[in-house]
Structures are given as structure tokens and as C-alpha cells.
Amino acid sequence: MATDRHRPEYHFLPPANWMNDPNGLIQYRGDYHLFYQYNPNGAFHGTIHWGHAVSRDLVHWEHWPIALAPTPGGPDQDGCYSGCAVDHDGLPTLVYTGVQPQTQCIATSTDGMRTWTKHEGNPVIAAPPEGLDVAGFRDPCVWREGDEWRMLIGSGIQGLGGTVLLYRSPDLRHWEYLQPLLTCDQCQTGHMWECPDLFLLEHKHVLVVSPIPLRRSIYFVGAYGDDAFVPENRGEVDAGGHFYAPQTLLDDRNRRLMWGWLWEGRSKEAQVAAGWAGVMSLPRVLSLLSNGAVGWAFPEELTALRGEEVAREGLTLSSQERDLSGRRLGQALEVVARFAPHGDEPAQAYGLVLCASPDGQEETRIVYEPATETLSVDRTRSSLDGEAVRDVRGTPLPLEEGEGLALHVYVDHSVIEVIANGRTCLSTRIYPTREDSLGMGAFAAGGSASLESLRAWRLKGIW
Numbered sequence: 001m002a003t004d005r006h007r008p009e010y011h012f013l014p015p016a017n018w019m020n021d022p023n024g025l026i027q028y029r030g031d032y033h034l035f036y037q038y039n040p041n042g043a044f045h046g047t048i049h050w051g052h053a054v055s056r057d058l059v060h061w062e063h064w065p066i067a068l069a070p071t072p073g074g075p076d077q078d079g080c081y082s083g084c085a086v087d088h089d090g091l092p093t094l095v096y097t098g099v100q101p102q103t104q105c106i107a108t109s110t111d112g113m114r115t116w117t118k119h120e121g122n123p124v125i126a127a128p129p130e131g132l133d134v135a136g137f138r139d140p141c142v143w144r145e146g147d148e149w150r151m152l153i154g155s156g157i158q159g160l161g162g163t164v165l166l167y168r169s170p171d172l173r174h175w176e177y178l179q180p181l182l183t184c185d186q187c188q189t190g191h192m193w194e195c196p197d198l199f200l201l202e203h204k205h206v207l208v209v210s211p212i213p214l215r216r217s218i219y220f221v222g223a224y225g226d227d228a229f230v231p232e233n234r235g236e237v238d239a240g241g242h243f244y245a246p247q248t249l250l251d252d253r254n255r256r257l258m259w260g261w262l263w264e265g266r267s268k269e270a271q272v273a274a275g276w277a278g279v280m281s282l283p284r285v286l287s288l289l290s291n292g293a294v295g296w297a298f299p300e301e302l303t304a305l306r307g308e309e310v311a312r313e314g315l316t317l318s319s320q321e322r323d324l325s326g327r328r329l330g331q332a333l334e335v336v337a338r339f340a341p342h343g344d345e346p347a348q349a350y351g352l353v354l355c356a357s358p359d360g361q362e363e364t365r366i367v368y369e370p371a372t373e374t375l376s377v378d379r380t381r382s383s384l385d386g387e388a389v390r391d392v393r394g395t396p397l398p399l400e401e402g403e404g405l406a407l408h409v410y411v412d413h414s415v416i417e418v419i420a421n422g423r424t425c426l427s428t429r430i431y432p433t434r435e436d437s438l439g440m441g442a443f444a445a446g447g448s449a450s451l452e453s454l455r456a457w458r459l460k461g462i463w
């Protein structure tokens with residue numbers, strides 16, 4: 001895989017095989033622990049285990065032994081599905097879903113999270129609440145509340161829509177069902193919510209869910225208390241169409257950090273042939289914006305990856321500048337670009353060009369369109385490989401008076417992650433075929449735009 005041009009160098013992924021959701025995110029004794037849905041038997045979803053990795057600095061990761069494997073004859077014999085980790089008075093505890101049927105199980109570790117012992121009384125929740133006709137019952141999210149514990153389980157009520165079911169427990173072993181914490185209309189937000197995560201963000205609570213069949217994650221900002229949640233605001237976690245099932249942790253610097261699964265955008269056959277599938281996103285630091293939406297930033301630790309730099313200032317763009325970096329930065333780079341606020345007659349579109357071949361046969365564009373106030377990622381020419389997904393994914397990004405477009409972009413071979421103006425995320429996957437699809441540039445179409453500054457760095461690998 002060392003010669004695999006699509007395999008990321010500084011994003012986390014297992015040494016081989018399939019990975020999907022992040023699980024059990026927790027900082028323990030100073031270290032960041034990342035568990036993940038993992039199939040040791042190939043680059044396809046099946047025989048789901050919990051992989052495990054540890055980081056001191058949020059940038060470099062060390063692979064630890066598999067944390068959970070299905071137990072033949074046990075409630076998780078068909079897979080250890082998603083869940084969370086909590087510190088139970090010093091005893092690390094994983095709470096996860098066994099499948100067929102979906103039940104909730106726990107496991108504990110007494111050796112600093114190296115090995116895990118499943119609770120003999122598993123499952124701790126054997127069935128959905130009586131009388132509820134549910135469309136799924138999985139992905140527990142657990143937190144301490146006073147002397148008790150609370151759990152949310154991702155679910156859906158047949159005929160109604162996605163829901164999260166609230167439970168309480170004195171000891172993580174005995175659980176009492178309370179009620180749905182939130183149920184929404186399936187026409188708008190899907191019929192089943194996977195991977196709920198509820199957390200305090202400044203003075204509000206945020207509930208994140210991944211609804212079927214939306215294939216993207218959404219959040220609600222609201223007020224939580226007395227076992228009730230009142231949503232006030234709704235938003236999209238990432239508009240790129242590849243970021244799913246995120247989870248968060250609170251670290252010792254009081255930062256709420258989120259990771260998500262970046263799924264592939266090529267055929268199943270290509271994934272199996274590559275021998276790996278699925279990438280973990282970079283961590284994102286969450287904040288609460290003054291308009292009640294969630295704000296996003298990449299953590300400063302990632303600047304440790306920076307190598308050779310290219311810097312440009314004050315460029316007026318009136319067409320396409322396909323290569324500002326002299327192609328020196330390769331396939332693993334970071335770009336920070338600031339465009340000037342546009343005037344009354346802006347270009348129809350402007351933005352960045354990434355992974356571009358000299359003749360433009362292959363290129364990916366991050367495009368801002370002032371008329372529609374939309375930011376999008378255009379993959380229609382990202383790859384000459386007909387099997388790779390080609391589309392345009394956009395999201396509203398109204399700019400304030402006097403505010404210019406500010407893009408923070410990470411490119412890592414087949415991964416592109418964008419945060420725009422601290423309030424919109426777009427993650428995507430691309431599979432350029434040409435060796436020379438290495439150009440990084442900027443463009444304006446149908447008018448001119450001003451690129452105030454652009455700084456780009458070649459990034460180091462983490463392994």
C-alpha cells in the first residue's frame with residue numbers, strides 16, 4: 001500500500017481492511033483514545049470488531065490491539081456495532097451494540113484500556129421498550145448525570161420518524177427506559193437515527209444524529225434538562241456527502257473535538273482491490289456561534305505537520321490559475337486562502353482548484369457563487385476513472401457585508417476536507433488517475449475576484 005496513490009498519509013486509518021464509524025472517543029490519562037468499527041477480514045463491511053488507536057498529540061497515532069471481537073454464541077456474535085466509552089470512577093467502560101437482534105452490551109478494562117472483558121450479564125439492555133415499534137435500536141451514547149447515568153439509543157418509530165430513546169441507570173448495568181428525547185418527522189430527517197451524540201457546548205446542548213436515509217449527519221442545538229431536550233436550531237455537520245456517524249469528546253483543554261467517518265467514493269470492487277476502505281476525518285474543534293449554529297475549526301496541533309511553504313498575496317484572478325505552487329507540494333498539503341470581500345459586480349464564481357493536471361483534464365474545484373451564496377465542491381472532473389463518484393455538492397454560505405471567503409483546506413491524496421469561514425464544512429473523496437494531477441491554484445469565472453492571501457504547505461505523514 002506504500003505505493004497506493006489514494007491512501008492518505010496524515011489521516012488516521014487502520015494498517016489495512018475496512019473501517020467505518022469512530023467509536024468510544026475518550027481522553028484517558030492524557031491520551032486520546034480512538035476506537036473504530038473495523039473488519040479484520042477485508043476491505044468491506046462485515047465481521048465488525050472495535051479497532052483501537054491512541055494519540056498523545058492529536059496528530060500521530062499508535063495502533064493498539066483490537067478492543068472488541070464478536071464472541072461466538074454471545075449477543076455480539078454477529079458484530080460489535082457502534083457505541084461509546086465512559087470512565088466509571090476510574091474503570092474504563094465501553095458501551096456498544098450487539099446485533100441480530102440489536103442489544104446493548106458493556107465491557108471493562110483494568111489494564112489501562114489495553115484489553116477488555118465483556119460483562120457476563122450482557123446484554124444490559126436486551127430489547128427495545130415494550131410497545132414501541134422501532135426501526136433500529138443501536139449506537140448507545142452514555143454520560144454521567146449527578147449520581148446516575150443516562151443513555152441515548154439511536155432508533156426510529158415506525159410511521160413517525162427518527163428518534164433517540166433515553167434511559168437511566170445507577171451503575172451502567174441496570175437500565176430503565178424513560179422516553180424518547182426527540183422524535184422528528186421522517187419526511188425531513190429520516191426514519192432511523194444512527195449514532196446519536198449529546199453534549200454541552202458552551203451554554204447550549206447539541207444533539208448530533210446520522211439519519212437513514214439521508215447519508216449525512218445533522219445537529220440540533222437546544223436546551224437539555226430534566227430528561228427533556230428542546231431543539232432551537234438545526235444544521236448540517238458537513239455538506240460534502242462523505243462525512244458520517246461522527247462522535248465527540250471533551251478534552252483536558254475543554255475543547256469539544258469531533259471525528260467522523262469519511263467513506264469512499266469508488267466502487268466496492270475498487271475498495272476490496274485496494275485492500276483498505278474508510279478514513280477517519282481530522283478532528284474538528286466545535287464552538288457555538290452567535291447565531292446559535294455550530295462553528296468549526298481545525299485544531300492548532302495540526303500545524304506540526306507543516307513542511308515546505310508556498311505563499312502568494314494580492315492576486316487578481318480573472319480566469320484560471322491552475323498552478324500557484326509549482327506542483328511542489330505533492331498530494332498531502334494544507335491551504336489557507338483568503339479572498340477579498342466582493343463588490344457589487346462580483347465574478348460569477350471563484351475559488352480554489354486542487355489536484356489539477358496541467359491541461360485541466362483532471363481537477364477538483366472549491367467554488368463560491370455570489371449570486372446564490374453557495375459554496376460547493378465540484379468533482380465532475382476529479383478523476384478520469386469512470387467508477388469514481390462525480391458530482392457537485394453545495395451548501396448555503398451567505399457572507400456578511402465586508403466579509404471575504406476564507407477557506408481552510410486539507411488535501412491528503414483521496415481526501416479533501418474544507419472549513420469555510422469557520423461555519424461550514426465540506427469533506428469529499430477524489431481519485432485522480434494522472435501522475436501529474438498535482439496542481440493547486442485559484443480561479444475566477446465571469447468576472448474577477450481578488451485573492452488577498454494564500455499560504456500552502458506540504459504536509460508530513462504521521463506514520
Ligand code: DQQ
Binds near residue numbers: 138244
Ligand atoms: N455503523 C454501525 C452501526 C451504525 C452504523 C455498524 C452507522 O452501529 O448504526 O458498523 O454507520
